[in-house]
Amino acid sequence: MFISTYYVKMLCHVLLLWMISRTEGTLDSRYVKTRVIKELKRCKESMMPLADVLSSDFIGCGVECTANKECRRFMFDTETNLCSLFDFGANCPTGEHVDNKVCYRQEFVCNEVSCFRCPLGYYGDRCQHVATECAEVKGTLMDIDQNQHVLAFIRPSPTGPVIQVRCAIKSTGWWTAIQRRRKGCKEVDFNRTWDEYVDGFGDTHGEYWLGLKHAYDIIQLKGPCRLLIVWWLNDKTRHSAYYNGFNLTDASNGYNISLSGMQERDNATDYLTDGSYSIAGRPFSTYDRDFSGYGCPERLNGGWWYPRTPNCSLMNPSGRLLEDDTEASLRWDDNLINASKAYSFTLNVQCSY
Numbered sequence: 001m002f003i004s005t006y007y008v009k010m011l012c013h014v015l016l017l018w019m020i021s022r023t024e025g026t027l028d029s030r031y032v033k034t035r036v037i038k039e040l041k042r043c044k045e046s047m048m049p050l051a052d053v054l055s056s057d058f059i060g061c062g063v064e065c066t067a068n069k070e071c072r073r074f075m076f077d078t079e080t081n082l083c084s085l086f087d088f089g090a091n092c093p094t095g096e097h098v099d100n101k102v103c104y105r106q107e108f109v110c111n112e113v114s115c116f117r118c119p120l121g122y123y124g125d126r127c128q129h130v131a132t133e134c135a136e137v138k139g140t141l142m143d144i145d146q147n148q149h150v151l152a153f154i155r156p157s158p159t160g161p162v163i164q165v166r167c168a169i170k171s172t173g174w175w176t177a178i179q180r181r182r183k184g185c186k187e188v189d190f191n192r193t194w195d196e197y198v199d200g201f202g203d204t205h206g207e208y209w210l211g212l213k214h215a216y217d218i219i220q221l222k223g224p225c226r227l228l229i230v231w232w233l234n235d236k237t238r239h240s241a242y243y244n245g246f247n248l249t250d251a252s253n254g255y256n257i258s259l260s261g262m263q264e265r266d267n268a269t270d271y272l273t274d275g276s277y278s279i280a281g282r283p284f285s286t287y288d289r290d291f292s293g294y295g296c297p298e299r300l301n302g303g304w305w306y307p308r309t310p311n312c313s314l315m316n317p318s319g320r321l322l323e324d325d326t327e328a329s330l331r332w333d334d335n336l337i338n339a340s341k342a343y344s345f346t347l348n349v350q351c352s353y
């Protein structure tokens with residue numbers, strides 16, 4: 001990767017500053033420059049900083065970040081001198097211009113003996129290990145004020161890449177989000193190819209699909225696993241359901257889903273393993289690799305484990321956000337998730353519990 005001399009100079013500045021502050025008893029720190037990304041203004045959730053302060057330069061902003069125990073990223077605006085501190089995540093989001101802003105992510109914080117305050121998901125005395133799933137991320141934490149969800153790094157396969165995921169934090173522990181639909185920011189097209197559903201797509205700040213291969217790897221390494229579905233049809237009505245047995249076959253077998261032991265919560269109905277609409281044992285289908293028998297990915301506009309019935313499915317979590325009630329609309333049974341309403345749908349896996 002190309003590293004400009006400007007960047008090297010900046011880095012030397014930072015190092016010098018840490019050396020100075022170290023002699024005064026503060027901690028040595030390591031920051032890497034990362035991206036400032038433009039978000040939609042309505043994407044407030046991801047843009048919410050831990051704190052906004054004024055600082056003379058980006059180094060001062062880094063000092064502010066080091067002093068805040070929740071801070072893992074900071075964004076400094078060279079025009080307004082506004083220093084925004086953020087918690088976990090890879091980049092800095094803003095609803096405004098990106099031109100005058102710089103973003104630095106903390107890799108880890110060390111003292112003479114060891115490193116701590118690793119990026120969320122990394123652990124070990126030199127931050128040398130990475131969690132496999134969100135349930136394991138929870139166990140690596142010592143001091144974090146818990147939100148409803150956080151972004152964390154995991155490595156689903158020991159030989160695979162480290163990826164950023166969304167962790168849902170529930171009374172039943174931490175869950176790794178496989179799919180997330182949410183109105184408001186980063187709306188994503190779910191009409192995708194087989195390869196995209198295998199690798200994953202979307203944005204952890206908004207709507208996303210983890211990737212079948214990553215879900216498979218987590219299950220392989222950590223199983224047995226369970227599945228949690230949570231959806232809001234509007235901003236008042238919440239439904240959720242657990243399936244105590246959740247497994248996938250490997251890629252060569254089409255990632256067939258096995259699902260059992262539904263435990264209803266909040267008056268949810270079992271639309272996934274009951275009767276002719278059961279998806280248990282069914283392979284995954286996309287428009288370019290369709291095992292549904294009825295052209296379902298094309299008709300419903302997304303990839304899913306479709307039951308083998310002419311009506312395709314009672315629900316369509318990979319559908320489109322429409323105002324009309326069609327089979328391609330994002331919906332759960334006859335509850336159309338109307339485009340004009342607030343909604344969310346998440347599919348989460350948890351193995352170590």
Ligand SMILES: *[C@@H]1O[C@H](CO)[C@@H](O)[C@H](O)[C@H]1NC(C)=O
Nearest residue numbers: 191192193287298300301328
């Ligand atoms: C889904 O994507 C395919 C391939 O790009 C395209 O042919 C098809 O028209 C899309 N479906 C919809 C409803 O946009």
Ligand SMILES: *[C@@H]1O[C@H](CO)[C@@H](O)[C@H](O)[C@H]1NC(C)=O
Nearest residue numbers: 219223224225247248249250
């Ligand atoms: C999950 O499925 C795989 C085969 O794809 C199997 O080897 C494994 O034992 C299953 N795990 C559980 C907990 O049933």
Ligand SMILES: *[C@@H]1O[C@H](CO)[C@@H](O)[C@H](O)[C@H]1NC(C)=O
Nearest residue numbers: 237238239240265266267268
């Ligand atoms: C579940 O149904 C009961 C009876 O209809 C109702 O009183 C209760 O409010 C419902 N709970 C939820 C979470 O919708």
Ligand SMILES: *[C@@H]1O[C@H](CO)[C@@H](O)[C@H](O)[C@H]1NC(C)=O
Nearest residue numbers: 249253254256281282283291
């Ligand atoms: C996966 O589903 C397909 C289609 O129903 C079926 O032919 C195949 O035997 C299944 N594979 C496994 C391992 O269950």
Ligand SMILES: *[C@@H]1O[C@H](CO)[C@@H](O)[C@H](O)[C@H]1NC(C)=O
Nearest residue numbers: 276277309310311312313314
């Ligand atoms: C399929 O949908 C049609 C029209 O909504 C309905 O009349 C029929 O009963 C459904 N078939 C099944 C097997 O659910």
Ligand SMILES: *[C@@H]1O[C@H](CO)[C@@H](O)[C@H](O)[C@H]1NC(C)=O
Nearest residue numbers: 323324325336338339340341
């Ligand atoms: C969706 O909401 C819009 C605006 O409230 C309304 O005009 C439309 O009829 C609704 N669609 C359905 C199918 O309920």
